[in-house]
Amino acid sequence: MTAPVEPPPLPATFRPTSTRIVLLTVGTVMLVVLCWISVALDTLNTGERVSFIVTALVFFGVLALLSRPKVVADEDGVTVVNLTSRRRLEWAEILRVNLRPGDAWVFLDLSDGTTLPALGIQPGIGRDRAIRDARALSALAESRGTGAPRR
Incomplete structure (x- = not known):
């Protein structure tokens, strides 16, 4: 662990x-x-x-x-910018941050039962950095919202 x-x-x-x-x-x-x-x-x-x-x-x-994708975290929540879309989430909406082996990018499990891809964190070229970023975003979601503990 x-x-x-x-x-x-x-x-x-x-x-x-x-x-x-x-x-x-x-x-x-x-x-x-x-x-x-x-x-x-x-x-x-x-x-x-x-x-x-x-x-x-x-x-x-x-x-x-x-080159547009990014994830911006601030005091009020997270803005996920993907190729052609932008979505603003409150911290309480993010239940879990997932980056499983083989995933092309991070997926956010949301409180409405859906999953949102967050292309701003992708292990393609920088695997170690993507893992650090996913863990940091997960820690933020846990500390600021109702996020479930990491497995």
């Missing part, structure tokens, strides 16, 4: 920083390269140049969207 985790000071933001850095770096490089190509190639007409730039912006937009 692991030792109890001390809740972090609030406000606390949990996000997959390494993944975010990689996505935004790749997006920026692709944007610059495709825009440079559109300007550098003399054989392209205006429509083709515009299509290169629009394609670069679309790629960057998708990668920026993929």
Whole structure:
């Protein structure tokens, strides 16, 4: 059994920083390269140049969207920001924070009987950090809400 985790000071933001850095770096490089190509190639007409730039912006937009997930904990509750949605939860609504082996991200068991994925804590690149973040969020939920004790 692991030792109890001390809740972090609030406000606390949990996000997959390494993944975010990689996505935004790749997006920026692709944007610059495709825009440079559109300007550098003399054989392209205006429509083709515009299509290169629009394609670069679309790629960057998708990668920026993929880098969006985070979980923000404050005194009043938690805001879960996933790819295309944002949901505000009161501490009492969070019963348990789950990160099981093989899970792609944390799942929050809620008092209404549903489960909410929290993509802001994902073990993809930084497994140890994701486990620490999940334990910290669980400690916050236990200390601030009606969260059930961890198993």
